[in-house]
Amino acid sequence: MTFAPEDTKATNMPGMTGMAKAYERWVNSKGGLNGHKLRVLTCNEKNTPTGAADCARKAVAEKAVAVIGSYSQHGRAFMAPLEAEGIPFIGGYGVSSEEFQSPLSYPVNGGQSVLIAGAGHQLGRACDQVALVRPDTIAGDTLPVLLNAGLRANKMADAADIRAAEDSADFGPQAREALTHTSGTGKEKEKEKGCVTAVLGERTETFRRLRRPTPSTGSWTGGRCWVCPAESSPRKSPSNPSTAGTGGMYCVAASSCAGAAGTGGMYWVAASSCAGAAGTGGMYCVAASSCAAAAGTGGMYWVAASGSGG
Structure with missing residues (x-):
């Protein structure tokens, strides 16, 4: 059977x-x-x-x-x-x-135990703060214990435990709570790396797609993430009025990207001091901290490392 x-x-x-x-x-x-x-x-x-x-x-x-x-x-x-x-x-x-x-x-x-503990071990090496979104069930209650075991192996603090109804179709509240727990604290806030992991079975993908914008709305959340709709007119970030992005599923600009802009890609990310960085046409466009004038077009991935102009 x-x-x-x-x-x-x-x-x-x-x-x-x-x-x-x-x-x-x-x-x-x-x-x-x-x-x-x-x-x-x-x-x-x-x-x-x-x-x-x-x-x-x-x-x-x-x-x-x-x-x-x-x-x-x-x-x-x-x-x-x-x-x-x-x-x-x-x-x-x-x-x-x-x-x-x-x-x-x-x-x-090793089943789910090894998978979750192993994920905690990996996150512990890469992240400063971690949030776990998981089902509010008896089986779900074991997940924080397993994840935290992996985090503690790297001397990391326990993950924020965020519960969701197992049959939920709306994870918006959990997503907002997760961002709150992983948005950094203190003077080093912008340098801290927050990570969110979701263990929601087949609904994990639903949670991951929460930040997909609608044609008529865009928002700035947590001072860190700006989600812009796929529309022709740029939207300005409330905390950084000169920053704009259009046409992408996600448009994220960090604190000091004064003139950064991105169009046409699924993801466009500019790091803290990329004052003039731009990228179009690719699925990913990433510029590192000191690529002041780096540009790239047409590729699935475009990455400019620190100090390089290409």
């Missing part, structure tokens, strides 16, 4: 059961397993403890020899019925602690 949540308002993993059935068809088209037909059961776990327990009981009732490659946050609900009947749980997603504790569970990797 393979089980995973489907058709829920939150986490959905239909590809897991779909792949299991595809493997069943492929194996049987090749003559089965030593001449025996392979039968793969699937079950919608529904992203609930009840659904997880029901799938485990179905595995028992159908006399499944193993549960393989499944996803569920609710290890406590599904492991007990499987253990009682001696059915092994093999190669699960690794999202619940029971998968690493049960004598009948056989994980094939």
